[in-house]
Amino acid sequence: MLALNNIETFYGGIQALKGITLNVEKGEIVTLIGSNGAGKSTALKSISGLVKAAKGSIIYKNEDITKKPPHDTALSGIAHVPEGRRIFPKLSVKENLLMGAFSVKDKREIDERMSKVFQYFPKIKERLDQKGGTMSGGEQQMLAIGRAMMMKPELLMLDEPSMGLAPIIVEQIFEIIKELNQAGITILLVEQNAYQALQIADRGYVIQTGSIKLEGLGKDLIKNNEVREAYLA
């Protein structure tokens, strides 16, 4: 479904990705783990088009999306929940959700998608008129995922959804990620929380200073000694 071939990405003179090759098949949960500054977020940004890959190609459903601007990538069915949630702080919760469905003009379709979001996140429904910025961290993460669901994506990319959240909320979020996957959404999950991510993932990649160090099935990586030492200590 999605394939990155030898992607190299630069920020000015700094090379953040040094030739990343990975693929995601339809229906999978694939996780990308690695320590701070490894290039996980950059990989997602290269896919969604927020930064342009300098070399290599990104193929999504047989289409080369390497050079697509982010608003076009979004239209082709890839939703990117960025690191730090990035809720629009001065828009209401409802408007944040509506932004997710920006490309949809059919009002009924929008309502349908919204009630779908409420099924997963009933709490959001009570907060529709609140300003996004006044929500708690956990609520914002749920809103960010809900907003991405409003895009009705085929591929959902999540950048550290567990960041800064209490263990019980992390638990809930991972549960919902699994449910979304069972409902047919393919997931590419970036996490620091390697143990939990590998538990729900079909496959995983370990990225280190811009290169893929290891790849394998989630259940194998959990047992891998290198992974255990570096990320599960």
Added chain:
Amino acid sequence: MLNNILESIPQVAIDGLTLGTVYAVIALGYTMVYGILELINFAHGEIFMTGAFIGTAMLLLLTGFGWVSALPAIVLLITVLLLTALLTGLLGMGIERVAYRPLRNAPKLIPLITAIGISFLLQDLVRFIAELKKGNYIVTGPSLFTHQIKIHTSSISSIFNDASIKTSFIIVLVSAVIMMVVLDFFVNKTRWGMAMRAVAQDRDTASLMSVNVNKVISLTFFIGSALGGATGVLFAVQYGTIDPYIGFILGLKAFTAAVLGGIGNIRGAMLGGLLLGVMEMFASANLSLLTGGVFGAEYKDVFAFIVLIAVLIFKPEGLLGKPVAEKV
């Protein structure tokens, strides 16, 4: 003395509100662009001025045709307003496309200097064309709506004097209010208005929601410039004579109004504009009275700016601005 001040209040209110709505609508252009790009578009005052010239040229041209004079003046004015808004809107959009967009990621000072450059360019261009066509860069438009109306505010209470207004005042006031109400509705209640606010808050994330950020920025420039240009026409109708340098002072005042209300905040710009207009007119009517003749009406701007500085000392983010706090 208090009596004298009270007497003048009706006239001050009318003149102040009219001038204030002009400031307010121009301030919108500054504030919208700032809100979305953090760019102070100094060329905006010149867009206003260009609008005044385009409108005056059209009015002169149209009133030259015999059959047009059969039309009611208001129909003529509305046509000219809409056409001018369209043209200045496109001009503003073009300026962004050519001059600002290539500098989007440059340090903030560079687009600012570019904006000042564009100001000079527009001033000289308009001056050149005006001199070419009319032989003089100071241009007087056809006089329209000069009918005076007396308002008997003295009948409300004897402390007030009567006020008088030219019909053009009412036209300026009504048009400006309509522009503000429509804009407020657009920004707060429509899909593209919401996209505009989203882009202002977080450009990257908005683009992840399939919003074409460049399109939204173009739209912002179009709307701000269309409003500015239309206000230029209103100004020309109101004051009759225009020159290529009217945009400088008026732009500066409108920018001040935007800062006073809280730059980036649309309702703030409206409030700031109205306040500045009223303060200026109040000072112009009463300053010499208040200071026992030491400072005359010509010091009205000093008065207005002292108020501005006072507000900014106590509320640096402006009246309706929110203190900037980064939440991580």
